[in-house]
Amino acid sequence: MSASVPDIEGEPARNQGPVARARQHPVLLVGIALFTVIALAALLAPVLAPHDPYAQDFTQRRVPPVWYAWLYGSPKASWLHPLGADNLGRDYLSRLLYGTRLSLLIGLAVMTASGLIGSTLGIAAGYFGGRVDLAVNLLLTTRLSIPLVLVALAVVSLFGGSIGIIVAVLGLLLWDRFAVVLRSVTMQVSRQDFVAAARVIGCSTPYILLREILPNILAPLIVVATVEMALAVLLEAALSFLGLGVQPPEPSLGLMLAEGKNDMFFDAWMITIPGVVLFVLVLAINLIGDGIRDLMALDRTT
């Protein structure tokens, strides 16, 4: 037949790979770009930092960032401290790099810990149902009845504010959303016939959970993970701001905000700079989460 004959089989075009589709998704690209810059800066902090973040130099107290020299003709501002120095004369750029590093580390660790707890509970509840579901629901309601910040404050004030304690407390408190979301999506997915088919074929339960169900619930898992990571970064900042998180002289974004707040009417840059970094970091994580959710959506056009 002639070339104008339509394809009777009606086969749609081959799916584009995830990389090709990511290229057409500007939100995701912006998120990835921002996150990459911040993550690289944090990773390379020892190389990039111009000074020792702990070194105090009282001759350099409250030196403003370099652009104060250009804008206001400040005599103290110079390239020696590009982002200025805090009230103890510590280099602000170096502290910012190390602080971001700590915030990211805590965010990732908390996300991993709470993600493991929450998704294990959620998937088990959704797949097995019955008594397992009841038990998970009991745990979940118990957890939800605990006021998050209050408990975090209490535990940190009792056991001190080491990074390990913060990660442990936040990890044990932030798993609820993982459990709720994964329970319901697992329930939906495991009701489908392909799970029954896998059982008929003779697949073991771990195989079904990991290979049949997990790929189908990965999208909501990643979205929740990014939301929780952003939340963990903010919570760490909040705890540090209240003096119960990362302890001085360790730098963290929250602690820098806390230390800068006394001077905020005179040297507003002291809280603006860590505030902007925190804002951009959380924004980048959320943009990545949104983008991945869109990318992993299945084409249900046929």
Added chain:
Amino acid sequence: MSALLEVDGLNVRFPALGGLHPVRDVSFSLAAGETLGIVGESGCGKSLTALALMGLLPPGAERDAGRLAFQGQHLERISDRAMADLRGRRMAMIFQEPMTSLNPAYTIGNQLAETYLRHMRASRRAARERSAEALDLVGLSAAGERLAQYPHQLSGGMRQRVMIAMALICRPDLLIADEPTTALDVTIQLEILHLLARLQRELGMALVLITHDLGIVARVTERVSVMYAGQIVETGPTRSVFDQPAHPYTRALLDCIPVPGRTALGAPLGAIPGTVPALVGDLGGCHFRGRCAQAQAACAPAPIPLHTAEPGRAVRCLLSSGWKSAPSSTALASVVEAEPAIGAPVLSAVRLSCSYRLRAGLFRYGRTLHAVDGVDLELLKGEVLGVVGESGCGKTTLARMLLGILPPTGGEVRLDGQLLDGLRRRDVARRVQAVFQDPYGSLNPRKTIGAIIGLPLAVHGIGDAVSRRQRVLEMMERVGLPGRLAARMPAQLSGGQRQRVAIARALVMQPDVVVCDEPTSALDVSVQAQILNLLQELRRVFGLTYLLISHNLAVVAHMATRVAVMYLGRVVEEGPTADVFAAPRHPYTQALLASVLTPEPGLAIPEPRLRGSVPEAARGQAGCAFHPRCPAAMPVCRERTPRVVADGLARVACHLHAPTE
């Protein structure tokens, strides 16, 4: 005869969806009081045609027509307001899904009165009276009290009656019914069709009945239009279209459907190869040519006009003039291979039960729901055992227990005489496999076709990667899938292709028994015929034993060598298919068989024999579960549960057939 509705050159396009053009040059007219059937497979544009007439097209759709006139009014020129007034008052529509077409937050009476007050100047009180009248008209008892009920208090059949009452409350001149019975059980379908036919006669309104079911069209309508790929390909009086189909598509469609008593048991059906083309852009020439056995070079280039062959009949085919009597079946060489010999029982159920405890509330006692209630059934090697029954009769639960993926709460399943419980899951998997109903849900959407078919081999560690791949490709060829699809994802395949994938996965380990749970109920008739033919062929090639579960009696009659009829978790009758279909013993089997609508125009819609719908509360109580609906119920039916007794070749559980004591 002045036309009530005139449609000339109706087109529906979706410019935003890449030039999707699902309704193409549709023309027909309808006289007052006439019944017209529009029949076609899914995606042929029949529902969009109806929505275009009603002015209810989804956003993004564009409608244009040479002429679209209703009672002399030009619908394409009147305002939205005037159209809204027309809709519901002069023309009404009922939809397929009775479960979701009523608002669950309002009472029936509220929704009926709302429709009436929307169009008529009347008091609330008058509207209420008219609502009760309308419910009375559609045969709902105690209409006055029903008005205060909410949709969830009614069964599916009753809801569809309410939908019809709502459509008719303003006494429209035209009723469009879009698949009004597709979501209902066959016995309920019969009642609704009866009702529609009676109301159409009594109220003298015109009826457009849209359906994929040729049997319904044949029995209900006077004229029929067959749609394919957005066009009407044939139109004419129902009787003459069914007796002498002029378009190859109409003929092929009629050959696709198994008709009990007409198509030979196990003989191949006249399947239409391929699938409907995507309705994008200009398809040029005849839309059916790619699947047509008679296609010629002339079919391709120019659009084919709808030309009148004889008065009242029109066909969109170049061949129709000279082409009259091709062989009735689309010439599938019927190489009937040897039937597998029937042997010993492979899979057997002994007093098999499954019951669920419904959760007790604070002020409620927990009830027990017997999904399957003491079923004895044997599946003999080499046979095809059909299990039929209406929705909720427990046939799927039975299948899952036989597959060993749902633990029974009572009784046992034996595979070759060994308890299924005692066998390892993997050993059972090598012998018994399954094909499920939903070809969309039964394939993991994140895996490639090749990985899905090869999964059983990988899980059981059969062969290495290379030999597995070889075996997968062989299997794909066997079930009629081109090997290049192995790298595709399930979402890229059509429904029929996916069901072929599911069959390939079930057969790749060469099992003895395949449990097919409604393998074709989600498919169009032409694709259903392909799949049924494939199942028959594979059975002969591999010597398979099938357990075929279906609500479609015609499919079971065509495929099964033996049939078991289930009602409320029990087998009420069982025997050789020919025997059971020729002389059904149980009143339920009789009613079920009587509700099969074969595509034979001229035959009336059979009188419904059963009252009411399947009751849920009757489960597990004493006496025959069927007695509340049984036309032949006796006092003893309420007291004692009938035992299953042999009667000739069959076994039946009914007091009418109990041996006299």
